Each structure stands twice: as structure tokens, then as C-alpha cells.
Amino acid sequence: QKEVEQNSGPLSVPEGAIASLNCTYSDRGSQSFFWYRQYSGKSPELIMFIYSNGDKEDGRFTAQLNKASQYVSLLIRDSQPSDSATYLCAVKTDYKLSFGAGTTVTVRA
Amino acid sequence: DVKVTQSSRYLVKRTGEKVFLECVQDMDHENMFWYRQDPGLGLRLIYFSYDVKMKEKGDIPEGYSVSREKKERFSLILESASTNQTSMYLCASSPPRVGYEQYFGPGTRLTVT
Numbered sequence: 001q002k003e004v005e006q007n008s009g010p011l012s013v014p015e016g017a018i019a020s021l022n023c024t025y026s027d028r029g030s031q032s033f034f035w036y037r038q039y040s041g042k043s044p045e046l047i048m049f050i051y052s053n054g055d056k057e058d059g060r061f062t063a064q065l066n067k068a069s070q071y072v073s074l075l076i077r078d079s080q081p082s083d084s085a086t087y088l089c090a091v092k093t094d095y096k097l098s099f100g101a102g103t104t105v106t107v108r109a
Numbered sequence: 110d111v112k113v114t115q116s117s118r119y120l121v122k123r124t125g126e127k128v129f130l131e132c133v134q135d136m137d138h139e140n141m142f143w144y145r146q147d148p149g150l151g152l153r154l155i156y157f158s159y160d161v162k163m164k165e166k167g168d169i170p171e172g173y174s175v176s177r178e179k180k181e182r183f184s185l186i187l188e189s190a191s192t193n194q195t196s197m198y199l200c201a202s203s204p205p206r207v208g209y210e211q212y213f214g215p216g217t218r219l220t221v222t
Contacts (some may be wrong), residue, residue: 003199032210034210034211039179042215042216043151043199043213043214043215043216044199045213046210046211046212049210082144088151088152088210092209095157095165096142096154096157096167097153097211098154098156099151100151101149101150101151102151104208
């Protein structure tokens with residue numbers, strides 16, 4: 001079992017809709033959870049992080065964490081064409097981050 | 110803003126060559142990391158360093174070594190490049206806070222022929 005698994009995608013959503021991205025992790029000791037966005041040919045950039053169970057909102061992005069279910073998600077509200085990218089889930093355990101393979105999102109106008 | 114820079118965006122080397130990839134960060138971060146990213150495999154950790162002259166193996170250290178002589182600089186060395194080391198190499202840095210969010214450089218696309 002991979003340490004971090006994401007829904008495989010690709011995910012296509014119409015402009016203005018909500019994009020929902022899911023991530024599960026295997027290590028119950030994981031402490032912090034991150035979402036990165038990566039445009040084609042570019043390096044990952046941090047969108048947001050979450051440590052505690054529940055929701056965390058930042059602009060159009062909401063991260064949700066459920067440690068009991070070992071599940072973290074990212075919602076993108078009012079999706080824009082500029083949100084078209086690959087989204088990486090990362091989980092911190094001990095000294096390192098483990099990354100999922102990513103979910104590619106396409107927002108169609 | 111955190112700035113992480115890498116010495117080259119694109120690099121082409123021959124099999125057997127020794128290759129140096131340089132990474133510099135300007136935020137006085139203690140922790141630095143080297144990853145490679147391949148289609149379908151995601152980001153995989155090669156080595157990391159949590160202090161000057163300290164290094165730890167990541168998930169795929171074979172064929173690589175690292176050097177950290179100064180806090181701001183972390184080098185990845187391919188002792189004898191092979192074609193299966195053709196990849197995108199990403200450097201990252203992070204502060205030692207509990208959060209551990211990492212900030213990435215622009216990446217070096219290395220091709221070994």
C-alpha cells in the first residue's frame with residue numbers, strides 16, 4: 001500500500017463549479033498535511049496546510065482533515081481556468097513529507 | 110518570500126559523467142531536500158539535510174550523494190550518471206517549525222544520454 005494515495009483523475013469540472021480532491025494516508029502517526037499545486041513544467045507551490053481535524057478555509061480553497069479515517073481533502077470553489085493544474089497531497093511523518101502521485105484538474109470554460 | 114534557486118533549468122549529460130546540481134535558499138532554513146519527479150511515480154525523496162554537514166538518506170539514495178557545507182547551499186551529486194537518472198530534480202527547503210511546509214525551487218530537468 002502506498003503511503004499517500006490520491007484519486008487518480010483526471011478531473012474535469014466546468015468553470016464556476018466545485019472541484020473535490022481526495023487523499024488517504026497509511027501512517028496514523030502523520031502529523032501535518034499539505035496541498036501543493038503544480039502547473040505543467042513548473043515546480044510545486046504550497047496552497048495550504050492543515051494540522052487539526054476539521055475544515056480550514058483560505059479564499060476559494062478549503063482543506064478538510066479526518067484523522068480517524070486517515071483522509072484529507074481539498075475543495076476548490078468557483079473553479080477558474082487558472083486552477084487547471086496537478087494537485088499534490090503531502091503528509092508529514094517524522095522528518096519527511098510523503099507525496100501522492102497527484103490529481104490533474106482541468107477547468108473547462 | 111522564500112526563494113529557492115537551482116543552478117540549471119535544463120542539463121544534458123553523458124552516461125558516466127559526474128553531475129553536480131546546486132540549490133541555494135535565502136531564508137535561513139535549516140532543512141533542505143532533494144527530490145526527483147517522474148511521471149506516474151510522483152515526488153520521491155533522495156536525500157535531506159537538517160543542518161550543515163548533516164545528511165540523511167531518503168527513499169531512493171542509490172546512485173546519489175549530497176553535500177551541505179553551508180546552511181544556504183545543498184548540492185546533489187550523481188557520481189556516474191546513468192540513463193535511468195534522467196528526471197526532473199527538485200530542491201526544497203523548510204524551517205524547523207512543527208508544520209514543516211516545504212518550498213520548492215524551479216527544478217532541473219536532467220537528461221542523461
